[in-house]
Amino acid sequence: MLKSLLIANRGEIACRIIRTAREMGIRTVAVYSDADANALHVRQADDAVHIGPSPVRESYLVGDKIIAAARQTGAEAIHPGYGFLSENADFAQSVKDAGLIWVGPNPASIRAMGLKDAAKERMIAAGVPVTPGYLGEDQRPDHLKAEADKIGYPVLIKAVAGGGGKGMRRVDAAEDFADMLQSCQREAASSFGDDRVLIEKYILSPRHIEVQVFGDSHGNVVHLFERDCSLQRRHQKVIEEAPAPGMDADTREAICAAAVRAAQAVDYVGAGTIEFIADASEGLRADRIWFMEMNTRLQVEHPVTEEITGQDLVEWQLRVASGEPLPCAQDELEINGWAMEARLYAEDPAKGFLPSIGRLEAFDLGDEARIDTGVEQGADISPFYDPMIAKVIAWGEDREEARETLADALSDAIVWPVRSNAGFLVEALEHHAFASGEVDTGLIAREGDALMPNAKPSEEALADAAAALIGDVPMAGFRLNAAPRTLGTFLLDGAPVTIDRADPEAGSQPTENLLIAEDGQTWQLAHWRAAGGAGGATGDGAILAPMPGRVISVDVAAGDTVTKGQKLLTLEAMKMEHGLTAPFDGTVAELNASSGAQVQVDALLARIEKIDG
Structure with a gap:
């Protein structure tokens, strides 16, 4: 049995592997990036090695650093978890070449099943039924469209090297094929370094x-x-x-x-x-x-x-x-x-x-x-x-x-x-x-x-929370048919809300704020005074970055006329593409985004002005 194990991953799966390894008496080694210096998996492992900056391409995807960490700590084996390098045949081979044990399939098996088109051909030979589709080498857009037309819509375009739901696009009509193919190939190249695709018949149920x-x-x-x-x-x-x-x-x-x-x-x-x-x-x-x-x-x-x-x-x-x-x-x-x-x-x-x-x-x-x-x-x-x-x-x-x-x-x-x-x-x-x-x-x-879950807590939950905030107590002479009593104006996640109560109950000690948990949702209720009054709101037409990311395409220019819902630009963040659209009909009064630019959360990317009338 193994005596020591390096986990080439992070987060939930790293903690999951550490739990079993500890029960088996196996010493564990974690690896971590700058962002994960204080992460739970780092603290749970018996040893931990820093492997680089926060971006995955500079840390968790650098196989040489992971193998060096195993040698440095005397780990016998490497467990890749899932994601990252778990299905990288070259990395698996490098682990074995370094004299370490790879906790996973042989590199040849990973290669055999890693490309969807080759895997399907192998399955056909093994007598395993496969979905009807196109698996060919000809990746010319016009040829791919012809194959899709032959299969019949709807079809599914899938990255040959894809996984995790990325690099997939459903196409319902022939006129949509070119745009969907381009989007799928772009995401495939970004996520997997391989823009080749296959086409499958889309199953309707x-x-x-x-x-x-x-x-x-x-x-x-x-x-x-x-x-x-x-x-x-x-x-x-x-x-x-x-x-x-x-x-x-x-x-x-x-x-x-x-x-x-x-x-x-x-x-x-x-x-x-x-x-x-x-x-x-x-x-x-x-x-x-x-x-x-x-x-x-x-x-x-x-x-x-x-x-x-x-x-x-x-x-x-x-x-x-x-x-x-x-x-x-x-x-x-x-x-x-x-x-x-x-x-x-x-x-x-x-x-x-x-x-x-x-x-x-x-x-x-x-x-x-x-x-x-x-x-x-x-x-x-x-x-x-x-x-x-x-x-x-x-x-x-x-x-x-x-x-x-x-x-x-x-x-x-x-x-x-x-x-x-x-x-x-x-x-x-x-x-x-x-x-x-x-x-x-x-x-x-x-x-x-x-x-979609409710945008606000129930009236009962709000009233109970408000009563707890102000230390409300029962009133003498309370009647079931009494008119609702206003407890006051509060802030629910920063937005003002007036709360009534028809059925006062004993409250708790007064506090500045508390959390309301209901049906899987969590809100914070605070005193109006605790947050200094009402907060400001973003002006109409301001297109803000919802998170840090990279602009990968800009579809409009300053001065363009746009319609409600029209895509303005696409932001890539947290491994996903996010299209930002016009909130109403108008013109592009301001455009601060350019393709390839890195932006921070709430950065003003564009501003749309309504058309008079």
Whole structure:
């Protein structure tokens, strides 16, 4: 068994690996950038090495620095976690060449499955069904469009080297293909250094089903059943569960057997996931489920598999990397109960899910569910990394119990002043379609505003909070039919609000401000005087940078006439593209943005003036 392990990652997954390694008696080494000097994973590890500045390309993506850190600390092995260098075959080979143990599949297996087009060709040869589409080498835009026309719209353009929901565009009509192709290629080049794409038929009632597979160096390959990751927003997973709703025994046997064949086709060793797309228009059927891709690493959603099988997949990884056979044979694995996982992000649903950065002055996720996180109260959410701050995982005897437990845990979440998607997750969990198991990947896009959490707390919660702020006490002679009594004007997250109360109750000691937590949302209520009165607001037409980032395109010029909703420019921040649009019809009175420029949060990028009349 390994004696020491360097974790080439950060945040939640680094803490997750450290937890299992400690239980196994394995010494752990963390690596960290400038931004992560005080991070939780750094403090939890037995040793830690600084590897460079905050940007990932100068720290977590520099393989030589990570290998040097392993040598410096005497680590025997490197675990890549997920993301960063986890599916980089060249880095895996460099680790092995340095005489270290790579906790992952062989570099040849990573290469075989790393490019989506080559992987599909290999799957076809192995008898694994694949989605109809174009996998060719000819990347000329006119040829790609001709192939898309031949397949029939809608189609999905996907980066050959893509992953994590990036480098993907749905195209519904031929006239939209050129713009979508250009956008997809640009994001692919930025994220993966490779702008090649493939084209697939877009399934109109899609379910995203994936199978956890595991192989060892002794030729054994098993599956640990399926997960359903269909609830997605812009191709990124939101809530995952295991097993998949509506999966019968025959279909499960067929899809899991196909996943094992896929892993065997590349002599797979370690943890991997075979992802399938299912046409669920007539329910889950074995003849309507197709291979999409293989992720040659541990998945973000691996905890739901752990919860229903009782297995620790990180322990499996470390044992397999040590040369041991798989801990269990296929007939020793079974499904017990149901599990769901929600990805809690530092993002603001009210602002188009833009990432939210800053200090977590209040952060409490309770103890109703399993919490996998890499932050704690007082930590800073940095603009340099993915904004996921925690995974909340619930188990139940059946799906309904798991769903209710997860919804309750998220409802009680306190995250402030950083915004989170907890309220959105609660709405999604309680939506009738999700509750009944009628989920496909388009649910969130279809429902839109129906899944948005309330902008303000309930009147009851506001009144209770206001009473607590002023130390309110019951009035003598109170009557149930008494007229509402104004408690005063307060500031709710800096905005004035007048609060009435018809049912006064005993309050607490007076305080300057307090937090209101309701249905996954957190607000701060303060005395009007505590914040010095009402705050100012941004003038109409001012286009401000919602976060630090880089301007990657400017679509208008000063003096141009624009219409409401027209794209003005595109900002790249936190690995995503964000289009900024005109708030109303008008003219571009001021333009301060230029392509390639780095901008800070709230920088004035443009100003739109309304057209008279």
